[in-house]
Amino acid sequence: MNEKWIKIPLVLLGNAIFAFGVAAFILPGGFLSGGTTGIALLLQYALGVPVVVTVWGINLGMLLLGWIALDKQFALTTILSSVCYPLFLGIFQRLLAGIHLTSDTLLCACFAGALVGAGVGLVLRMGASSGGMDIPPLILNKHTGISVSVFLYLFDTIILLSQAFFSDLEKILYSILITFLTSLVINKVMLMGKSQVQVMIISEKYQQINAAIQTNLDRGSTFLRSITGHLQKDQLIVLSVLSPRELPHLNRLVSQIDPMAFMTVTPVNEVKGRGFTLKKKD
DSSP: OHHHHHHHHHHHHHHHHHHHHIIIIIHHHTOOOOHHHHHHHHHHHHHOOOHHHHHHHHHHHHHHHHHHHSOHHHHHHHHHHHHHHHHHHHHHHHHTTTOOSOSOHHHHHHHHHHHHHHHHHHHHHTTOOOOGGGHHHHHHHHHHOOOHHHHHHHHHHHHHHHHGGGSOHHHHHHHHHHHHHHHHHHHHHHHTTTOEEEEEEEOTTHHHHHHHHHHHSOOOOEEEEEEOTTTOOEEEEEEEEEOGGGHHHHHHHHHHHOTTOEEEEEEESOOOSBTTTBOOOO
16 A cells, blocks of 8 residues: 555656657757657647647547556556546646747757656656556557557657657757657666676685675575686586675675675676565575
C-alpha cells in the first residue's frame, strides 16, 4: 500500500513535466509531435480545434477502448495519466498564454525533448502507462502477436507524416531531434539509479582480492574457472558487481594486492538480488 501511494505522486509529477514540455516548448515552437499530441496538432491546423480539447477526447476514448478490449486492471493503471495529462496541459497553456520562454529554436527543441522524455520516462518507471495512443498498439499486440513497439513506431510515423504537409523542412528536422532526445531521456530515466558495473579480475592473488572485496567493499563475489591462453594454466577469475562510485576504491585495492592483475569493467543496466534489490545479510 505504501509503495502505491508513493507511485501516485510520481505519476502525477511525470504527467505534469510532460504537459509542461508540450505547453512551453512544443506548441509555441510549432514542432511536430507523435501520439495524442500529434493528432491534436493536426486537428488544430485543419479544423481549428484546441489542442487540449482533442487530447481530452482521445484520452477518454482510448481509456474506454482499453477498458473494453483489455483487462480492467490495465484501465485502472492508465486512468490517472489519461485524465491528468490533458488537465495539466490546459492549466499550463493558460498560465503560459502569450509567454515565450525562449526565441531560440534549437534551445526550444532541446528543452522539449528533455522535458517530454523526463515526464514520460518517470510515468513508465512507475509502471504506469501514459494512456492515449499507447492503447491501440496494446490491443493490436493482443490479437496479432506483433510487438507493441512496431505499432507504436507505425502510428507515430503516420501521425508525423500527416503533420509534415503543414510544416516546413526545418521544423521537421527539429522534430526529429526532439524525438531522438525524448527517447534518449526516457531510457536514462528508466535506468537512473539502477546502473552498476561488473568487474572480472584475473590474478594469481585471487584469494586476497576476493577477501578485500568482501571485507573492504562489503560486496559479494563469485569465482569463475578459466584456463589462461598462453601458459594453459588453470586460473580462477573473481567476478563481482558494484556501484560506479565504488570502482575507484576497488582499483586501489587490486593495485595494492597485485599491480599485475588484469581487470575488465562492464556497465550493467540493472541488478537484482541481495545487496541491491534485497537487503544485505548481517
